[in-house]
Amino acid sequence: MIRLFHFDRATQSGQAPSGEEGGREFPEHSARSPLSVHDLTVAYHRKPVVWDVDLELPEGKLVALVGPNGAGKSTLIKACQELVPKASGLVQVYGRPYRHQRHLVGYVPQRESVDWDFPVSAMDVVAMGGYHRLGWLRPVNKRCRSEAMQALERVGLADLAGRQISQLSGGQQQRTFLARALAQDARLYLMDEPFAAVDAATERVIVELLHELKARGRTCFVVHHDLATVTEYFDWVVLMNMRVVDAGPTKEVFHQENLRKTYGGKLTVLSAAAEAVRNAGE
Numbered sequence: 001m002i003r004l005f006h007f008d009r010a011t012q013s014g015q016a017p018s019g020e021e022g023g024r025e026f027p028e029h030s031a032r033s034p035l036s037v038h039d040l041t042v043a044y045h046r047k048p049v050v051w052d053v054d055l056e057l058p059e060g061k062l063v064a065l066v067g068p069n070g071a072g073k074s075t076l077i078k079a080c081q082e083l084v085p086k087a088s089g090l091v092q093v094y095g096r097p098y099r100h101q102r103h104l105v106g107y108v109p110q111r112e113s114v115d116w117d118f119p120v121s122a123m124d125v126v127a128m129g130g131y132h133r134l135g136w137l138r139p140v141n142k143r144c145r146s147e148a149m150q151a152l153e154r155v156g157l158a159d160l161a162g163r164q165i166s167q168l169s170g171g172q173q174q175r176t177f178l179a180r181a182l183a184q185d186a187r188l189y190l191m192d193e194p195f196a197a198v199d200a201a202t203e204r205v206i207v208e209l210l211h212e213l214k215a216r217g218r219t220c221f222v223v224h225h226d227l228a229t230v231t232e233y234f235d236w237v238v239l240m241n242m243r244v245v246d247a248g249p250t251k252e253v254f255h256q257e258n259l260r261k262t263y264g265g266k267l268t269v270l271s272a273a274a275e276a277v278r279n280a281g282e
């Protein structure tokens with residue numbers, strides 16, 4: 001199948017056989033949790049990059065996934081959606097394996113994972129977000145296109161609906177994928193660096209969108225690099241560096257010691273974080 005995202009299936013080993021997790025129960029993981037991850041390990045070429053991750057996200061919160069480059073954040077987000085195979089572990093979306101719940105999940109991939117030369121318009125990308133409701137073999141219908149147009153309007157891109165994605169600016173491309181997630185009307189959103197390389201206006205649009213989704217009871221799990229805005233934007237934080245360092249309400253877990261454990265001795269990052277923590281306390 002031709003895909004808009006790049007996947008990494010061929011590079012792993014030790015994948016659990018398909019369907020293995022279907023019948024297993026993990027009573028400690030609540031069926032109400034939008035995303036629960038149990039003992040998850042993911043390896044590329046037999047080298048683990050996500051190690052023994054346990055997580056249970058609360059419903060209806062904005063959750064940041066924070067950690068240095070190469071910490072395994074994108075890999076975790078992909079493994080949750082079976083875009084890369086797990087070496088071991090279990091992922092559940094609202095208490096059931098992802099493959100039964102994919103219609104509940106909206107994905108905004110990291111910019112680098114998207115094939116921007118793929119010959120589709122912004123409208124096509126957004127309308128494709130609604131495919132799970134139509135089935136892949138059905139043509140995109142009128143309703144789907146009008147919902148897609150609403151989502152494009154919501155992110156200020158209605159005028160560019162017909163433009164090829166390769167001819168959009170970075171911020172416009174980012175907005176296109178947000179519109180796509182919106183059109184999916186999911187319950188859990190997995191967003192990989194939606195704030196990367198956007199200007200202040202686009203950043204505001206994204207923050208408003210996140211608040212709107214939260215007000216509708218949706219859960220957003222968002223990879224975020226700007227430590228200075230974590231306390232302002234997010235209710236919850238997952239700190240990760242291959243392993244989960246800590247996870248919980250921002251006020252409780254976003255502190256110096258945890259940041260030091262997550263980032264090691266990267267002093268510029270830590271001084272930015274110190275500033276952010278200080279500001280949050282004022």
Ligand SMILES: Nc1ncnc2c1ncn2[C@@H]1O[C@H](COP(=O)(O)OP(=O)(O)OP(=O)(O)O)[C@@H](O)[C@H]1O
Binds near residue numbers: 071072075
């Ligand atoms: N397809 C792949 N094949 C082999 N190694 C990979 C592959 N994708 C990622 N990696 C490696 O796995 C590790 C985790 O990568 P990942 O992209 O998950 O990190 P990240 O936390 O998202 O980083 P960033 O903040 O830079 O986006 C890195 O060391 C990376 O080089």
Ligand SMILES: [Mg+2]
Binds near residue numbers: 074075110192
């Ligand atoms: Mg990444």
